[in-house]
Every structure is written in structure tokens, then in C-alpha cells.
Amino acid sequence: MKTKISVYIATSLDGFIARADGGMDWLEHDAGDDDYGFAEFMASVDTVVMGRLTYEFVVSTGLWPYEGKRMVVMSSTLGADDAAPHLAGKVEFLAMEPLELAAKLAGEGAKHVYIDGGLTIQRFLRERLIDELILSRMPVLLGSGVPLFGELDRDVLLRHVETQGFASGLVQSRYAAVR
Numbered sequence: 001m002k003t004k005i006s007v008y009i010a011t012s013l014d015g016f017i018a019r020a021d022g023g024m025d026w027l028e029h030d031a032g033d034d035d036y037g038f039a040e041f042m043a044s045v046d047t048v049v050m051g052r053l054t055y056e057f058v059v060s061t062g063l064w065p066y067e068g069k070r071m072v073v074m075s076s077t078l079g080a081d082d083a084a085p086h087l088a089g090k091v092e093f094l095a096m097e098p099l100e101l102a103a104k105l106a107g108e109g110a111k112h113v114y115i116d117g118g119l120t121i122q123r124f125l126r127e128r129l130i131d132e133l134i135l136s137r138m139p140v141l142l143g144s145g146v147p148l149f150g151e152l153d154r155d156v157l158l159r160h161v162e163t164q165g166f167a168s169g170l171v172q173s174r175y176a177a178v179r
């Protein structure tokens, strides 16, 4: 079975995943008991690939919702010795082109890979490696920040699968890549 590669990410209505200084306060709101399908999504994932900046943000939160997953951090500046002490041995740091990484993970048995981090997602999108995009839009305009999407050499065509609105105002859409 081919390895599936998914994105599950939240953006502001104007398409930012963080403030310019990395601030994520706009994402914190009372969602009640709703996790917007994150636990179910994570249960289907065996491998998480994130950019170095996303990894540093996650480490700063003190939370680690990836227990039991293969964890890969894309970085040309960090190595195994730079892992946060409590994550030593749990995280791999790799500097590779997305195509090379996707082939490596598939060859090593990955079935479902979760890609996180704006620049990292953009690199995978450019190589047409994303199979599924689950996008949660928050009802807020930030005006500036870290964009989810970036330049492309040609269009990426997506098929809309479903959209769900939540009482909190979050709207979640699922897209599949058109091959």
C-alpha cells in the first residue's frame, strides 16, 4: 500500500499559521470537548514530519502529543545532540529533499505521514507529495504572519471532500490531491 501523506493544520481566515513572531495566541479558544478530529487523525498516523521551527514551538509548549509515533524533524541546523533532553532518542533530525524523505519513509514502512510546519508543507506541496489536506480556518484576520501557502511552479489541483462548521466558528475542510 502506498504511503499516504497528510497535512492537518489550522490557519487564520487570511491564511496565516502563526503571527510573524511565532505567536499562536489567536488559536487558543474554548473548544469545549471538541478536538476537531485531531485524536482520530493522530490515531491513523504512524510518522510525523515537522519543520525545525514547528518543533521548537512544540518543545516550548511542554506538550508532546506524538508519543508512539516515529518523529522526524527537518533541519539543516539541528542534529541528534540538539534534541530537548526529555526527547533524546525519540526524535530524528534529517536534512533531505522532500522526495528523498518520502521515499525513505515509504521504504521503511511508513503508512500514514503527518507533515507539519508552513515551509515544510510548502516544500512537500511543490513536489506534489501531499495526498490529503485537512484545513481548519479560525474566524480571525491577522493581517500578517507566517503563511501556510507559498509560491508554486504550477497549480496544485485539489478535490473538495467535505467541510464541517463548528459552534466555535472554526470551519474545517478536507481536500484530496487530484493526481
Ligand SMILES: NC(=O)c1ccc[n+]([C@@H]2O[C@H](COP(=O)([O-])OP(=O)(O)OC[C@H]3O[C@@H](n4cnc5c(N)ncnc54)[C@H](OP(=O)(O)O)[C@@H]3O)[C@@H](O)[C@H]2O)c1
Binding pocket: 008, 009, 010, 011, 016, 017, 018, 021, 022, 023, 024, 027, 050, 051, 052, 053, 054, 055, 057, 058, 074, 075, 076, 077, 078, 094, 095, 096, 097, 098, 116, 117, 118, 119, 120, 121, 123, 146
Ligand atoms: N497553526 C498551526 O496549526 C501551526 C502548525 C504548525 C506550526 N505552526 C507555527 O508555524 C511556525 C513554523 O512554520 P514555518 O513555516 O516558519 O517553519 P517550519 O516548516 O516549521 O520550519 C522551517 C524549518 O524547517 C527546516 N526544513 C524544512 N524543510 C527542510 C528540508 N527539506 N531540509 C532541511 N531542513 C528543512 C529548516 O530548518 P533549519 O533552518 O534548521 O534548516 C527550516 O528553517 C511556528 O511559529 C509554529 O508554531 C502553526
